[in-house]
Amino acid sequence: xxxxxxxxxxxxxxxxxxxxxxxxxxxxxxxxxxxxxxxxxxxxxxxxxxxxxxxxxxxxxxxxxxxxxxxxxxxxxxxxxxxxxxxxxxxxxx
Numbered sequence: 593x594x595x596x597x598x599x600x601x602x603x604x605x606x607x608x609x610x611x612x613x614x615x616x617x618x619x620x621x622x623x624x625x626x627x628x629x630x631x632x633x634x635x636x637x638x639x640x641x642x643x644x645x646x647x648x649x650x651x652x653x654x655x656x657x658x659x660x661x662x663x664x665x666x667x668x669x670x671x672x673x674x675x676x677x678x679x680x681x682x683x684x685x686x
Contacts (some may be wrong), residue, residue: 602610660670 605613656675660675663670
């Protein structure tokens with residue numbers, strides 16, 4: 593686009609309208625860049641958090657198993673309250 597064309601469009605639209613159009617285009621391209629660039633990083637963070645939650649649950653189950661085994665080896669009753677403790681959201685639905 594030549595400078596004469598830009599000047600003619602500013603003259604016909606007016607400077608505030610022309611600047612508003614330019615700013616809307618800039619905001620649009622900034623939004624597209626953010627969506628393309630940051631969504632990949634957010635997906636990676638989400639996967640990492642999911643894996644950490646799974647590892648924490650597995651570790652908790654292992655600790656409960658170990659504690660129960662040690663209690664049984666020492667002729668103590670297992671802590672049934674801790675073993676059977678499940679939140680409503682953690683229980684199976686079937």
